[in-house]
Amino acid sequence: MSTLSYEQAEQLIQLFADRYIRKDYAAFFNLFTDDVVFEFPYAQEPNPKRLDGKAALQQYLENLGKVLEITSFTEPVIHIAADAPVFFAQFGASGRNLSTGRAYEQSYISVIKVQDGRIAHYQDYWNPLALT
Secondary structure (H helix, E strand, O other), X not given: OOOOOHHHHHHHHHHHHHHHHOOOHHHHXXXXXXXXXXXXXOXXXXXXXXXXXXXXXXXXXXXXXXXXXXXXXXXXXEEEOOOOOEEEEEEEEEEEEOOOOOEEEEXXXXXXXXXXXXXXXXXXXXXXXXXX
């Protein structure tokens, strides 16, 4: 098991945010392994709690893009796990709920496992009530 540097984690989360905001989805999906696992522990029905693979992630984001537009992310606070290719990122997002027209303000804590420089497992702890 390899470790991860702060600089590697910082670059990965910055690319994640930048590519998502710019809607550069081809480059965004290149940040992930083909068999990436995305988990949403706080998701409520009908939203999934787990996505397996890039295709599932892509479909999820296409559907999400119909109801939510994220326009900015705050500067992340990053914590590196000891002796593991894992980091924790705390950050916020702002945008708009396209269904209601209301502002979207969210705080995230993400646990991200990296394999060969790409995201292999992403646990996304977010507040589902922020979408309402």
